[in-house]
Amino acid sequence: METWTQPPVPSVPGEGRVLSLYDTATADVRRTAPDATARLYVCGITPYDATHLGHAATYVAFDLVQRVWMDAGYRVHYVQNVTDVDDPLLERAVATGQDWSDLARAETALFREDMTALGVLPPREYIGAVESIPLVVDRIDQLLAAGTAYRVDDDIYFATGNDPDFGFVSSYDRETMLALFAERGGDPERPGKRDALDPVLWQAERPGEPAWDTHFGHGRPGWHIECTAIALHHLGNRFDVQGGGSDLIFPHHEMGTSLAHLLTDDRPFAKHFVHAGMVGLGGQKMSKSKGNLVFVSRLRDDGHEPMAIRLALLAHHYRSDWEWTDGDLKQAEDRLHRWTFAVTADRGPSAGQVAEAVRAALANDLDAPAALAAVDAWAEQVAAGAGEDSDAPSQLADVTHALLGVVLR
Ligand code: 5CA
Ligand code: ZN
Numbered sequence: 001m002e003t004w005t006q007p008p009v010p011s012v013p014g015e016g017r018v019l020s021l022y023d024t025a026t027a028d029v030r031r032t033a034p035d036a037t038a039r040l041y042v043c044g045i046t047p048y049d050a051t052h053l054g055h056a057a058t059y060v061a062f063d064l065v066q067r068v069w070m071d072a073g074y075r076v077h078y079v080q081n082v083t084d085v086d087d088p089l090l091e092r093a094v095a096t097g098q099d100w101s102d103l104a105r106a107e108t109a110l111f112r113e114d115m116t117a118l119g120v121l122p123p124r125e126y127i128g129a130v131e132s133i134p135l136v137v138d139r140i141d142q143l144l145a146a147g148t149a150y151r152v153d154d155d156i157y158f159a160t161g162n163d164p165d166f167g168f169v170s171s172y173d174r175e176t177m178l179a180l181f182a183e184r185g186g187d188p189e190r191p192g193k194r195d196a197l198d199p200v201l202w203q204a205e206r207p208g209e210p211a212w213d214t215h216f217g218h219g220r221p222g223w224h225i226e227c228t229a230i231a232l233h234h235l236g237n238r239f240d241v242q243g244g245g246s247d248l249i250f251p252h253h254e255m256g257t258s259l260a261h262l263l264t265d266d267r268p269f270a271k272h273f274v275h276a277g278m279v280g281l282g283g284q285k286m287s288k289s290k291g292n293l294v295f296v297s298r299l300r301d302d303g304h305e306p307m308a309i310r311l312a313l314l315a316h317h318y319r320s321d322w323e324w325t326d327g328d329l330k331q332a333e334d335r336l337h338r339w340t341f342a343v344t345a346d347r348g349p350s351a352g353q354v355a356e357a358v359r360a361a362l363a364n365d366l367d368a369p370a371a372l373a374a375v376d377a378w379a380e381q382v383a384a385g386a387g388e389d390s391d392a393p394s395q396l397a398d399v400t401h402a403l404l405g406v407v408l409r
Pocket of ligand 1: 046244247279
């Protein structure tokens, strides 16, 4: 699948920092330690509706991961998937009378536009579930041969009981797992499963749904195995960061990791499991299924600056859950104006310390609010007429561009 266009990223004088991130699996903040090429996998959208601010917040958070690594001199191999066949997409296509693949194509195209507008750097590889079916089929074969997958009627399930370390990512207790599994697409009640938590790997064809021919039957892949197969193929095991929103901790990243550990007899699947908090609206998580959404494309159509939207997202720490209000955008627009005024001034206090403060904040588990505060303080000094450095304004513009993805003009 086509990714989106890589925009230029200026370099910032001085030294980049080592990025530390909170790891859900170990429940602590630790330094990342990539090889020359850092490897990042972030779970992509299920393209049945437009990008909402919750998605955007998550992708902006992982965009900072890529930017901090680049600033520290690493190349970044970033892979993102698109779940372009799955229950919610097929249900939406039936409800609206569209062809499911047309719906997926159109929403994926809109997502690329939204990401481009928000200055989110593209993944090197942008991979669809449909185009990955051969990878998934090979992995299911491997699991069947190992006795780690089994049939229930014509469907195939993953035997979670075969993994002694099941719970590696979330450490949730069984009751919590059961509740989240039922809530997030699982089928704990299905008769014939070995364990209520076992997720489907391959679903036999249902009337009116797309299906692919394989030697184990006509059907389509389940969700979790998709990301495992794509990540293992494109990044291998023990890659640096597996990312997504906190709603993916269980079951998605738990199942995907368990599958990877059994498939490769190696661990960990990822060195850090990193999760962004949930953005809510009206007291509930913003979600396509609940319909309480603010779309990035809608805000853009209404004439809001994409860089103001980005600043509104950066004003919240990526790990916190927060509620979107119109005030978020208003404050971000004010900040964008103050910053734009400051970087177009003819002089200001020198940029070096601000660059270091922004670097230190982001390297510390992506503390974007602290980074914004450092730029705010500099912009205030410019507004007060302080500083004589005539290079500082354009240098500051490079700092916000390279490290925060905020392009000021
Ligand atoms: N296709 C799967 C991942 S393989 C999926 O979860 N798609 S999604 O479209 O539902 O979500 C895309 C990304 O946005 C995921 O990382 C998800 O965790 C994140 N996300 C969804 N809703 C929110 C929200 N309200 N706030 C923050 N992030 C969210
Ligand atoms: Zn995923």
